[in-house]
Amino acid sequence: MSPKDGFGFSRRDFLKTAxxxxxxxxxxxxxxxxxxxxxxxxxxxxxxxPVTLTVNxxxxxxxxxxxxxxxxxxxxxxxxxxxxxxxxRGACGACTMIVDGRTVYSCxxxxxxxxxxxxxxxxxxxxxxxxxxxxxxxFCDVDxxxxxxxxxxxxxxxxxxxxxxxxPTPEQARKGLDGNICRCGTFVRVMEAxxxxxxxxxxxxxRG
Amino acid sequence: xxxxxxxxPATEKEAVAALKIDGIAMPLGGGQDLLARMKDYIDSPDRxxxxxxxxxxxTATPDGGLKIGSAVKIVDLAENAQVAAxxxxxxxxxxxxxxxxxxxxxxxxxxxNQRPRCWYFRNEEFxxxxxxxxxxxxxNGENQYHAIFxxxxxxxxVHPSSLAVPFxxxxxxxxxxxxxxxxxxxxxxxxxxxxxxxxxxxxxxxDEELLTHVILPAPGNVKHGHYEVRYKQSHDWPLAFATVVxxxxxxxGTTGANGTSGNTIRSARVVLGAVAPVPWRSRPAEEALAGKxxxxxxxxxxxxxxxxxxxxxxGNVYKVQIAKTAVKRAVMRAAGIKTV
Ligand SMILES: Cc1cc2nc3c(=O)[nH]c(=O)nc-3n(C[C@H](O)[C@H](O)[C@H](O)COP(=O)(O)OP(=O)(O)OC[C@H]3O[C@@H](n4cnc5c(N)ncnc54)[C@H](O)[C@@H]3O)c2cc1C
Ligand code: SF4
Numbered sequence: 355m356s357p358k359d360g361f362g363f364s365r366r367d368f369l370k371t372a373x374x375x376x377x378x379x380x381x382x383x384x385x386x387x388x389x390x391x392x393x394x395x396x397x398x399x400x401x402x403x404p405v406t407l408t409v410n411x412x413x414x415x416x417x418x419x420x421x422x423x424x425x426x427x428x429x430x431x432x433x434x435x436x437x438x439x440x441x442x443r444g445a446c447g448a449c450t451m452i453v454d455g456r457t458v459y460s461c462x463x464x465x466x467x468x469x470x471x472x473x474x475x476x477x478x479x480x481x482x483x484x485x486x487x488x489x490x491x492x493f494c495d496v497d498x499x500x501x502x503x504x505x506x507x508x509x510x511x512x513x514x515x516x517x518x519x520x521x522p523t524p525e526q527a528r529k530g531l532d533g534n535i536c537r538c539g540t541f542v543r544v545m546e547a548x549x550x551x552x553x554x555x556x557x558x559x560x561r562g
Numbered sequence: 563x564x565x566x567x568x569x570x571p572a573t574e575k576e577a578v579a580a581l582k583i584d585g586i587a588m589p590l591g592g593g594q595d596l597l598a599r600m601k602d603y604i605d606s607p608d609r610x611x612x613x614x615x616x617x618x619x620x621t622a623t624p625d626g627g628l629k630i631g632s633a634v635k636i637v638d639l640a641e642n643a644q645v646a647a648x649x650x651x652x653x654x655x656x657x658x659x660x661x662x663x664x665x666x667x668x669x670x671x672x673x674x675n676q677r678p679r680c681w682y683f684r685n686e687e688f689x690x691x692x693x694x695x696x697x698x699x700x701x702n703g704e705n706q707y708h709a710i711f712x713x714x715x716x717x718x719x720v721h722p723s724s725l726a727v728p729f730x731x732x733x734x735x736x737x738x739x740x741x742x743x744x745x746x747x748x749x750x751x752x753x754x755x756x757x758x759x760x761x762x763x764x765x766x767x768x769d770e771e772l773l774t775h776v777i778l779p780a781p782g783n784v785k786h787g788h789y790e791v792r793y794k795q796s797h798d799w800p801l802a803f804a805t806v807v808x809x810x811x812x813x814x815g816t817t818g819a820n821g822t823s824g825n826t827i828r829s830a831r832v833v834l835g836a837v838a839p840v841p842w843r844s845r846p847a848e849e850a851l852a853g854k855x856x857x858x859x860x861x862x863x864x865x866x867x868x869x870x871x872x873x874x875x876x877g878n879v880y881k882v883q884i885a886k887t888a889v890k891r892a893v894m895r896a897a898g899i900k901t902v
Contacts, residue, residue, distance in 0.1 A: 395580040397609065400565035420568035420610065423597070443598045444664060445797060456637070456666040462597050463667065464590075466568055467612065511662070532796035533661030 405466050410478025420466045425449045427465035436476035436506050447534030450507040451475050457514045476506035489513050489551040498547030500538035507534050512548045521552055563600035570612045574739050580611045581770045589613040591672030594664050603686050626780030632671035632773050648781050651728040651788035651805045659724050661796050671773040674726050678719035691716045691761045710874040710881045712838040715756040720836045727835035731805040734778050740771035753840035783810050787896030791884045802885040803835040804892040827851045837885050844868045847889055856897045865890030
């Protein structure tokens with residue numbers, strides 16, 4: 355891994371990526387040749403390219419292939435594992451992050467495309483001393499989860515909802531959260547948590 | 563997915579140039595469709611060309627219409643006041659696409675050019691006509707979400723785009739750029755009915771061309787209605803839906819040129835979605851509406867007429883009733899009559 359990589363890589367991490375890495379070296383040469391052929395439009399990859407992300411206010415320098423999704427970059431490379439990979443097809447919401455103020459499915463976003471943008475994940479919500487974000491606290495207080503695997507996505511979507519509608523109507527809350535699925539089915543409690551978070555933060559949610 | 567090279571052009575010209583390679587190059591909008599297809603190895607391009615740098619604005623045209631850039635996000639279309647004032651059915655359709663996350667990422671051009679959702683098409687194992695094979699698995703297979711119109715060709719998909727339907731209904735034109743310059747195609751002619759020759763695609767766009775703008779003409783004195791029927795209220799495509807645009811004889815409550823009441827429908831455009839391989843314009847429904855007063859009774863007639871020529875498959879007869887209801891309720895909405 356390049357010294358520019360902002361993270362110490364364990365031997366296991368290295369082994370996990372070594373195969374892809376050596377393949378990448380081989381194809382990078384082709385990528386460069388291709389780049390020269392195209393005046394004015396530079397092709398990046400298909401091998402590793404430098405990608406810089408701003409995640410929860412922190413700069414992260416990576417070397418990854420253009421095909422790496424924002425979710426995989428953050429979970430596997432930056433070791434921020436709060437947001438979950440579930441369907442990996444934009445159909446469940448567990449990977450929801452906020453990019454420049456709007457929710458996105460990070461599984462369906464290329465990391466290379468969100469450079470220079472403000473990326474917020476569930477990992478950045480609690481304070482350094484462990485105090486939960488009001489939305490996280492609301493999910494705990496009303497028991498807005500069962501197995502909990504979808505919860506990080508719901509929490510992030512709730513934060514985006516409350517930034518748009520600080521005092522949402524139940525209809526606005528339903529519509530704002532309907533890009534997330536809870537397979538255990540505890541939607542009633544999720545709605546309660548969203549409404550409770552709106553009340554507890556008195557219309558103003560601390561920015562994550 | 564297969565590794566690919568990534569190009570991020572700033573202009574239409576650069577984007578078109580970047581699509582021309584030895585190998586497969588594909589434009590990338592919000593990626594809500596293409597990335598999933600690549601993960602499932604339905605497509606494995608060598609190069610991805612980001613086209614989110616193309617026009618992402620909505621601007622007024624001199625003739626009183628609007629020009630919508632291909633890179634406009636679906637959420638921005640759904641929340642655009644100008645679009646809401648002139649083309650409420652576009653806003654109604656945009657606001658229901660998928661989920662908030664999909665609307666935040668998905669673009670207008672990506673939505674229009676998204677590929678079919680037929681589960682055989684989406685499964686790598688099924689090499690059907692649309693993937694260069696020689697059969698359609700839906701005919702004798704699971705076809706409950708397939709077409710009820712236009713079933714004479716080789717493929718029985720329903721066109722997946724929610725936005726395409728109101729665009730056709732409002733008589734939009736699509737601006738396309740390619741290596742040989744630009745052209746404008748009426749939205750209704752952009753989408754193609756499948757034949758053995760063209761079944762690999764759903765529209766007239768060449769591989770090296772890009773859709774850059776949707777140009778909507780001034781709506782004129784019209785009433786609009788849009789109605790979608792879904793299994794689930796989010797996370798899924800509609801089972802059937804309809805946009806109706808009614809050209810009225812005169813402003814409501816006034817008397818028209820030949821003494822006709824302002825509530826008389828002069829002519830109509832009725833377009834159904836999720837029922838055919840293209841946004842499906844229903845001439846019988848349009849004829850049933852022309853010259854009639856705008857009322858619930860007329861709406862019911864339009865619904866009946868809309869499905870008079872339906873040819874459902876083995877597992878989707880139920881969609882005929884849904885399509886009928888969608889048309890009826892879209893007309894009722896245009897009339898301002900309350901619907902469920
Ligand atoms: C759970 C779920 C539910 C959904 N529900 C709906 C729904 O109800 N209604 C609906 O309409 N859609 C629905 N969708 C589909 C979604 O709206 C589309 O995938 C999305 O709008 C595609 O836009 P995009 O910009 O992300 O396209 P991309 O994935 O980036 O591109 C789609 C296709 O268009 C091509 N393309 C992109 N830009 C251009 C251009 N400028 N010129 C030429 N070709 C171009 C790409 O090469 C690609 O083949 C749903 C998707 C999911 C996952
Ligand atoms: S309906 Fe079209 S996409 Fe589906 S199996 Fe038949 S040919 Fe393939």
